[in-house]
Amino acid sequence: MSEPVIETNRPDPHCVFSAKDFSSGAKPVWCPGCGDYGVLAALERGLVKLGRAPHEVVLVSGIGCSSRLPGYMSTYGFHGVHGRALAVATGLKLTRPDLEVVTVGGDGDGYSIGGNHFMHACRRNVDMLYVVMDNRVYGMTKGQPSPTTEPDWDSDIAPGGIGLRPFNPLAIAIASGANFVARGFSGDPNGLSDLIVEGIRWPGFAFIEVLSPCVTFRPEQRDWKGRVRPSTQSIEQDRATATARALGDDGFSLGVLFRGDRALNPGHADPTRTVAEIEQEFLLGARPAV
Amino acid sequence: MARSSIAVAFAGSGGSGAMTAGAVFLRAAANAGYYGMMTELFGAQVRGGESAALVQVSTAPIQAQPERYDLFVALDWEKVEQFAAEIPLDETSLIIADPKAGAVPAGIAKSKGRVVALPMGDASASRLESALHARRVNMFATGAVSALIGLPATEVQAAIETIFADRGDAMTSANIKNAMAGIAAGPSLSLDVRLEPPVPANRWLISGNQAVALGALRGGVRFVGCYPITPATDLVEWLAPHLRDLGGRLVLAEDELASINMTLGASFGGTPAMTVTAGPGFSLMVEALGLAVAAEVPVVLVDVMRAGPSTGIASKTEQSDINLALYGAHGDAPRIVLAPMSVADCINTTEYAVYVAEERQSPVIVLSDQALGQATTVIDPVEARPTPLKRRTDGIPPGKPFKRYAIGADAITPMPPPGTPGHEWVAEGLTHNEAGLPASGAGAHVAQIKKRARKIASFDPGKLWGESWGEGDVAVLAVGSTIGPAREAAQRLAAMGREVRVIGLRVLSPLPLKSIAEAIAGASRIVVIEQNSGAQLYHHLIGQKAIPATAESVARSGPLPFLASEIASYVV
Numbered sequence: 001m002s003e004p005v006i007e008t009n010r011p012d013p014h015c016v017f018s019a020k021d022f023s024s025g026a027k028p029v030w031c032p033g034c035g036d037y038g039v040l041a042a043l044e045r046g047l048v049k050l051g052r053a054p055h056e057v058v059l060v061s062g063i064g065c066s067s068r069l070p071g072y073m074s075t076y077g078f079h080g081v082h083g084r085a086l087a088v089a090t091g092l093k094l095t096r097p098d099l100e101v102v103t104v105g106g107d108g109d110g111y112s113i114g115g116n117h118f119m120h121a122c123r124r125n126v127d128m129l130y131v132v133m134d135n136r137v138y139g140m141t142k143g144q145p146s147p148t149t150e151p152d153w154d155s156d157i158a159p160g161g162i163g164l165r166p167f168n169p170l171a172i173a174i175a176s177g178a179n180f181v182a183r184g185f186s187g188d189p190n191g192l193s194d195l196i197v198e199g200i201r202w203p204g205f206a207f208i209e210v211l212s213p214c215v216t217f218r219p220e221q222r223d224w225k226g227r228v229r230p231s232t233q234s235i236e237q238d239r240a241t242a243t244a245r246a247l248g249d250d251g252f253s254l255g256v257l258f259r260g261d262r263a264l265n266p267g268h269a270d271p272t273r274t275v276a277e278i279e280q281e282f283l284l285g286a287r288p289a290v
Numbered sequence: 291m292a293r294s295s296i297a298v299a300f301a302g303s304g305g306s307g308a309m310t311a312g313a314v315f316l317r318a319a320a321n322a323g324y325y326g327m328m329t330e331l332f333g334a335q336v337r338g339g340e341s342a343a344l345v346q347v348s349t350a351p352i353q354a355q356p357e358r359y360d361l362f363v364a365l366d367w368e369k370v371e372q373f374a375a376e377i378p379l380d381e382t383s384l385i386i387a388d389p390k391a392g393a394v395p396a397g398i399a400k401s402k403g404r405v406v407a408l409p410m411g412d413a414s415a416s417r418l419e420s421a422l423h424a425r426r427v428n429m430f431a432t433g434a435v436s437a438l439i440g441l442p443a444t445e446v447q448a449a450i451e452t453i454f455a456d457r458g459d460a461m462t463s464a465n466i467k468n469a470m471a472g473i474a475a476g477p478s479l480s481l482d483v484r485l486e487p488p489v490p491a492n493r494w495l496i497s498g499n500q501a502v503a504l505g506a507l508r509g510g511v512r513f514v515g516c517y518p519i520t521p522a523t524d525l526v527e528w529l530a531p532h533l534r535d536l537g538g539r540l541v542l543a544e545d546e547l548a549s550i551n552m553t554l555g556a557s558f559g560g561t562p563a564m565t566v567t568a569g570p571g572f573s574l575m576v577e578a579l580g581l582a583v584a585a586e587v588p589v590v591l592v593d594v595m596r597a598g599p600s601t602g603i604a605s606k607t608e609q610s611d612i613n614l615a616l617y618g619a620h621g622d623a624p625r626i627v628l629a630p631m632s633v634a635d636c637i638n639t640t641e642y643a644v645y646v647a648e649e650r651q652s653p654v655i656v657l658s659d660q661a662l663g664q665a666t667t668v669i670d671p672v673e674a675r676p677t678p679l680k681r682r683t684d685g686i687p688p689g690k691p692f693k694r695y696a697i698g699a700d701a702i703t704p705m706p707p708p709g710t711p712g713h714e715w716v717a718e719g720l721t722h723n724e725a726g727l728p729a730s731g732a733g734a735h736v737a738q739i740k741k742r743a744r745k746i747a748s749f750d751p752g753k754l755w756g757e758s759w760g761e762g763d764v765a766v767l768a769v770g771s772t773i774g775p776a777r778e779a780a781q782r783l784a785a786m787g788r789e790v791r792v793i794g795l796r797v798l799s800p801l802p803l804k805s806i807a808e809a810i811a812g813a814s815r816i817v818v819i820e821q822n823s824g825a826q827l828y829h830h831l832i833g834q835k836a837i838p839a840t841a842e843s844v845a846r847s848g849p850l851p852f853l854a855s856e857i858a859s860y861v862v
Contacts, residue, residue, distance in 0.1 A: 026727055055711040060555070070716050071727055076708035077716030078558055079728075080551065081581050087515075087548035091555030091563070092708075094539055095513050099559070099708055120544040271537035275507050278532050282494035282504075284320050284668070285448070 019044040022054055024074045029065070035186030035212030035221075036066050039133050042189040043073065043102070046196030050100070057100045060089040062114060064106040065140050066133035066212065083114030086121040086130060093128045094265070100200065107134040111147040111167050118169075122176035125204045126265045129196065132169065132207070133186065135214035135221065143217035153218075169209050170246035170257060174239055179204030179260040181242070183253065186212040187225045195256065204262050211252070224252070231255040292486045295348035296439055297356035299377045300431065301331075302365030304339045307428030310453065311365065312343020313666070314432045314469070316495070317449035318441050319347040320668045323490030327352040327633075327667045331376055332605045333369065340369040342377060347439070349486050352667065353632070353774035355851045359383055360483060361438075362403065363431050364391060365410075371397035376850065379403045384481060386434070388427065406479055408434060411468070429465045433472025440484045443473050494669050498662035499525035501636035501672075502592055503532070506564050508637070508674050509644025511590065512538030513563040515552035517545055519571045520604040521660040522594040526566050546571035550578040554587050558717055560681075560707030562644050564590040568660075569598045569611050572618070579653055580619035583742060585717040586695070586705070588647040588654075588681060592640070595659040595770075597848045607660035608848030609770055610822035615655045616799050616830060622739050624746035626650065627799040629657040629769045631757065634669040636662060639796060641675050642754060649679035650745055651705055657798065659821075661771035661851055681705060686713055693724040697737045701745040746800055755795075755802035758809040762789030764861055765813035767806075767837070769795050769827060771851065772819050778854035779861065790861055798827070801834045816841040819857060823847040 022044040030036050047057060057075035061067035063082035070077030076099075080088050085103045093101040110118050110132045121130065136153075138144040143155055145162040148169065152161035173181050180202040184192040192210060199206030211228060213221035231253040236242035242258035300311040309330055316328045326347045333339030346356050358378045364370060364387040374397035379385070383403035385394060388410045399405075410427035429450070436446045446469050454462040496504070503525050506514075514533060516526045530540045539556075543549040550565045557563040567575060572593045582589045595611045597603035615627045626646055630639035640656055647654040686692060686704045694715035696703050706713040716726045721738060723729040760780055768776040773794040780790040793809045795802075810816055816837050818828040825845035831837045844860055 024727075029728075053711065055709060055714055058559075058708045068728070071718075074714055076714050078555065078585075079716055079718050079720065080554070080585070081577055081719055084547055084551040084578065087543065087551035088555035088558070090541070090548075091513060091515055091552030091557075092559045093555075094541065094552075095556040095561040095563075096559040096708065116544055117548055120548070269534060269537060271535065273532075273535040275504075275536065278507065278535070279494075279504065282496045282500070283671075284317075284493050284495055 017048055017053060019048050022047050022073050022075065024072055026072050028072050029068055031216045033215040034065070035135060035214070036069065036133050038186035038189045039066070039104075039131065039192065039210055039212055040069055040072055042184070042186075042192035042196060043069070043104075043131070045189060045193035046200070049193060049197045050200060052100050056098070057102065058092060060085045060092065060101060060103045062105045062109040063140070064109045064138070066104060066106040067109055069104045083109050083112070084117060085109070086114065086117040089128055090121060090124060090126050093126050097127070101128040102200070103128065103130045105132060106139070107132060107136060107148045108138045108146045111169055115147070119172065119176045122173050122178040122205055122207065124265055125177055125179055125262050127204055129199045129206045129208070131196065131210060133210050133212035134169070135212050135218060137214050137217045139214050139217055168247055170249070171243050173207045174243045174246060174258050177205070177262065178207045179262045180206035180256070181258040182208045182256040184208055184210045185224070185228045185254055186210055187228070188254070191254065198256065202259060203264055204260065227252045228254055231257070235259050237261070291482070292484045294350065294486050295346065296361065296483060296485060297344070297346045297359045298361040298363065298435055299342055299344050299359045300363045300365065300428070301340070301342035301370045301373060301377065302428070303368040303370070304333070304341050306341070306365040307426045308341045308343050308365055311363070311428040311432045312345045313453055314429065314446065314449045315436060316345050316347070316666060317452060318436055318445040320493065320495050321445040321448055322441050323488030324348060324485065325351050325668045327665055329355060329661065329665050331373055333372065340372055342370070342373050344377065347485065349488055354778045354854050355775070357853050357855050361386060361435060362398065363435060365428055365431060366391050367395055371395040374398060384483070386431070406481065408475065408479060410472070429468035430472035430475070433469035434476035434479070437473040437476030438479065438481055438483050443470065446473065492671060494671050495666065496633065496669060497524070497664060497666045498630070498633040498636045498658055499594065499664060500528050501633055502630070502640045502656065502658055502663070503529045505637040505640030506590065506644060507532065507536065509641040510562040510678065511564045511644055512536065513553065513556035513561045514540040514566065515543050515549040515556070515563070516540065516566050517543050517549045517571060519568045521596055521664050522566050522568045522592070525592070525594065525663065546574040547577065550575040550589070550591065553589055554578060554582055557588050558708070562588070562648055564592060564644070566592040566594070568594050568596045569614070570601060572611060572614055576614070576618040579625065580621060580623045581719045582653040583619065583623040583625060584719045586651040586742070587717055588651050590640070590643045590647050590654050590656060592656045592658060594663040595657060603849055605660070606849030607771065607851065608822060609659055609772065609820050610824070610826065610847065611657065612798065612820070612822065612826035612830065613824070615657050622743070624743050625799065626652055626654045626746060626749060627657060628654060628796055629798055630662060631770070631773050631794040631796055633662055633665055633667040634672050635796075637672045638675060645675070645679035646749070648681040649702070650749055651681065651702060652746060657770060659771050683707065691725040694726045695722060695738060695741065696724045697741055701741050701748060749800060751797045751802060755797045755805040756793060756809070757796070758791060758793045760784070760789060760791040762791045763812070763814040764790045765793055765810050765816045766790060766819060766857065766861060767793045767795065767816060767831070768819045769798065772821055775852040775854045776819055776857050779857035782854060782858055783861065788862065798830070801831070801836050803834065803836050806836045810837065817844055817861060818842070819844045819852065821846065821848050821852060
């Protein structure tokens, strides 16, 4: 497959929309300082750069703080149940390939209750983007450890720490078949908007893990802005090497880690028969169509 | 003397070809102009378990499974005894078996049916040789039985050619050869089992599951999200290539949670969409069923009911998901529940379900069951419904924001698909305001709950509520696969001078109270028949005051089908 031309940072010259056009104006429920504001801004800017009109975009989400995001944008949206957003997005994109389908959510929604759907969305490779705002905590239920929480993080429900090795979303995504895998930071909305544009434009299932601090239950994550750094390594195209790199990473290198060349999940084909023709199979004496 | 109908059981161990024997026999009889029905009995094993094809052939349409079997054809005797309770035989039954297969097992012999020796296949081959070389006797048996009841050899050959169409010429001709040997051997048995001549017409051979699938396609379903589950798998296996041919799409999801959510996603995009499952999958789907209610997204959910709870008996029938269909989901989650009244009606009821889901922007549950779904039946062709109901996408009042969930005179509000400029909205599972934004105040909650309740309560199926047959002062009320045996019971009682009316319910929720009241008017006794031990339908009808407190309940679990005699003896 030839490499698609990725042009970021420059708005589509035909685009008549501004970031404001992508905002619903509704006031987010997020706490002041929440990383998700940065992701919202990055999505708005990214869609402006892409040049798609709000009515051509659908934001799909599950449950959690970050899953509230579709209500804050002026696009179409589907705010479903906990963990199942990728399934909704899959059905939508397969039947409406003309739409830009972007799924958003948090680490609990995507990696815990939705973990199976995450894995299979990577495997299915439908041409859409999944953005996870990872703050390593269940925020909406007020501070329980999620699959990406450090083993020794103390909480009411797991005093002294959950004692479990965190889930590595990037490694899982690459190993499961995602065709584009990147890490972004909510404190860098411009850089993140570039990743979003690149992820949408890259064929197949694109996954962006966004470090998005929870200032209320994980105030220590304010330090993340000092820890993140652009990745110094080139974009990996070999799945095994990329998986190994994701597993060896400290979790704070930003940028595109992996781009694959998997064939797209085929969408609709044109009809070749009518229902009336199909019914003839039931007519006695008729031989089934081969 | 020729008879008007005959019931034949082909039984053997898994791999013996019993199902193929039944399928060829049924198709040959159907090609010749008879009505017929075949159901399949399986043990739990994937391969190597016992299996039996139960085939009834008749000059008239068939409504119920036979009370007893005229012919029991043993392809071998391994494990077949386990079916004794499900294949009733009596002293007038004929048990046809190859003496080489060994003695008739006690469980079958106790019926006192006459054992007829029929050497099948290559007489020179030992039992071990036959097993080693997988020499099946199923086509021989099919040929012999077909000849005995008077089916033309040409129809047997045509049926084999159809059924083995994609299996290659070698296999087809080997099977035809075996069947012809059976046809030559059959008459030597001198058994009096000939059928009266048929009245041929253009007819269809279709299973209830295929009929549901066809109805969905006619209704416009072009997306199906599903996960394999017995006894619904053959439904989606039939759909997959046909949906593709129609430009649609079937997705094999990772689980039922994904199946229904994918289906909701496709529906949100404007494509009529359906998911198909059985009880255990339905249990997983109720989460998203509530979402479809709250977000007002159309979806058809087909449940081919099987024996439960939990894993239950995957391959056998029961009508025990009625409560789940009516009430499954947390919160106030009204929905529409339909149940097809026969194999043929699976087509129209499912087609109608698609229209209703689209028009009401609501989940519509189609409650089929294994006894309907896996009954392959000869039916008269079913016409498509004339007037499709469409999803409302226009008539949007000017002004911003677009109020997708507006509270007004009409409980059904426009639902423009994504891609429509200027009317962007969010399908929302949280309690929301008219514009679809989350709202946790009492006002919005009460208003939206009432909107959705009104939407369902105002659904009027008109004449499609169900059907009533006969007069009589006893009214038997039934759903799904129990309607057939109830009607047959009524016919038998009528022949004895006792009029009984049968009421079949197609719409289970919201209950068509006025139509039920008219149907039961004047009845002195009302009997509700259903195949679950908790009397789920009865309690629903009593709770909604659709029937008086004096109504009687006949409720028993599956998997044994209701027999006409069982219903008749209760009613008398």
